[in-house]
Amino acid sequence: MDIGKKIKNLRLKKGLTQEELGERTDLSKGYISQLERDLSSPSIETFFDILEVLGCSPKDFFDDEERRQKVVYKEEDVTDFFDEEKGYHIQWLVPESNEKEMEPIRLSFNKKGEFKKFEPSLSETYAYVIEGEVLLKLGKQEYRAKKGESMYFHATDEHQFFNIADGLSTLLLVATDSYL
Secondary structure, three states, X not given: OOHHHHHHHHHHHXXXXXXXXXXXXXXXXXXXXXXXXXXXXXXHHHHHHHHHHOOOOHHHHHOOHXXXXXXXOOHHHOEEEEEOXXXXXXXXXXXXXXXXOEEEEEEEEOOOOEOOOEOOOOOEEEEEXXXXXXXXXXXXXXXXXXXXXXXXXXXXXXXXXXXXXXXXXXXXXXXXXXXX
């Protein structure tokens, strides 16, 4: 097994430089470079520290990559969060999506519900209205979409979704760049 190459690939997927990984693990950039080129071997403790920073369990690290790749996600994989005060229910449809380039969620609003306000980012966002009608405030502009309609935008302005239907509204929302 090419441990150094796997560490490097995990580091790059996390968007970290060798220096950043070194800082987070109290190791030097040079030592990280040696590990990635298989010129040095870490102690078990150091190895576990590196994996923790990279968000990878030892089991996942040593499992065959193709065997680990999950393609189909079932209802029991969904993670839920309810915000009673703001009147929304969010469901993360792919549990590890915060580690991927896209993050798909199902977002349901009670009557007059609203989702949290987001600061500007480099994210791209797609929303498909499954039921009801929603309002998107994007900067100083407002956009409305009802059942069967979609929205696509670059999140370069402050933005927030609101339910403007008389009942429940539900969106399929897919965002890039760990937006949610």
